[in-house]
Amino acid sequence: MNTRLLRVAALVLAVIVALGAMYGGRFLAWRNSREGQSTAHLSTRQQKVLYYYDAMNPQHHYDRPGKAPDGMDLVPQYADDNATGDSTTRSSAQSATPGGRKILYWYDPMHPAYRSDKPGIAPDCGMQFVPKYADEETSMANMPAGTVSISPEKQQLIGVRTATVEKQQLERTVRTTAQLAANETKIAHIHVKVSGWIDTIYVDYVGQLVTKGQPLFTLYSPDLVATQEEYLIAKRGEKYLGGAPFKEVSDGANSLLKASRDRLKLWDISDEQIKKLDETGEVSKTLTFYSPITGFVTDRKAFPQTSVTPDTELYTVSDLSTIWANADIYEYEVPYVQVGQRAEMQLSYYPGKTWSGRVNYIYPTVDPQSRTVKVRIDFPNPNFELKPQMFADVQLKINYGDKLVVPKEAVLDSGTEQIVFVTRQDGMFEPRRVTLGAHMDDRVVVLSGLKRGETIVTSGNFLIDSESRLKSAMAGMH
Secondary structure (H helix, E strand, O other), rough: OHHHHHHHHHHHHHHHHHHHHHHHHHHHHHHHHHHHHHHHHHHHHHHOOHHHHHEOOOOOOOOOOOOOOOOHHHEEHHHHHHHHHHHHHHHHOOOOOOOOOEEEEEOOOOOOOEEEEOOHHHHOOEEEEEEEEEHHHHHOOOOOOEEEEHHHHHHHHHOOOOEEEEEEEEEEEEEEEEEEOHHHHHHHEOOOOEEEEEEEEEOOOOOOEEEEEOOEEEEEEEHHHHHHHHHHHHHHHHHHHOOOHHHHHHHHHHHHHHHHHHHHHHHHHHHHHHHHHHHOOOOOOEEEOOOOOOOOEEEEEEOOOOOOOOOOEEEEEEEOOOEEEEEEEEEEOHHHHOOOOOHHHHHHHHOOOOEEEEEEEEEEEOOOOEEEEEEEEEEEEOOOOOOOOEEEEEEEEEEEEEEEEEEEOEEEEOOOOEEEEEEEEHHEEEEEEEEEEEEEOOEEEEEOOOOOOOEEEEHHHHHHHHHHHHHHHHHHHH
């Protein structure tokens, strides 16, 4: 019996020890916290509360604790905190910073016109006032209008990047399409200057290649026959009367022979044919007409036993040893194309082959539908591979020489002016008006406003421009 009681007592004691180990620490921690809260409460009760304010809108003050309109608890402002802040404010406002920089005033970063003689919180936006240092004012006084100073931290925040103004050898390629055409200065239109009938045809199909001096056809003309007879009569008269003792007679014979010869020449009778007429003394019933140039027959209206008149175009012969390519150039690219400029051409019909030519004419009109100008390029065509009406791809290389260039993103273009921000010492950025030239893929030529070696802003310039314009506007108000 005693043994059983002892066992029960030992078990109860073990349970008590376990509960004490488990909850004793929590009880001590709760007791200590209560004592700390009591001490803090006593300490807080000893401090004087001046007012209560909204933590989200510190300019709103209240004379008793409670809830702010936004639902947050009002925060007390103690007298000793205010005294400490006022002391710090007065000390900061009346002396220089630890780095030796003198503070002139504080201002609202969102509304720079709002100034204060001591640090604090802006009443309208709740942001901390920013100090304005005396050395900033001094350095800014010597800078052009609109110059702004931005700290390195703020530059990093807005992502400012810079680049150096350089001189580069610029070359641009204008790519366009062209249509081939025959060289109009090397086209011959074959007519006769007397009426008659075609007797024999030597060139009888379109596309035939003829050489200069090759016979084309023969023509019977009563007028040509009569003129030959007159020539032979005048020649005999000159033979007998050319040496007459009377000057009038000899001169008349010579003049008649010359007039007959000139009439034959005016009717396109060659010197060889006239020489043959002199040698044989016989009138030819028909006379042969020859090709004046080497080329291809592109039109034919001459057929045997056909009556012809001077207004009949019997043949058209085109010399295709050189060919024209009429390229379409957009009107804004025309100022960069010059006569004599080299050009290259490729055709899909001849892959891998390139022809080289030169610009020989720029047409004076603009196509109203496509807004393009025709540019004529002359290409040699010795093997007659290039044919009229073919389509081709043309490249014109424009060499601008050494020019000052900047990235396109560095230029703020408002339409009426172009602005670039130039970096100066101590984190200052100066707005600079520039005059722009030709635009490349990602670069632009600067004609004036910048110098080689200057550093400009290429990223973040929109934010810098906003601050610069704001500063200029506030300076104008003051």
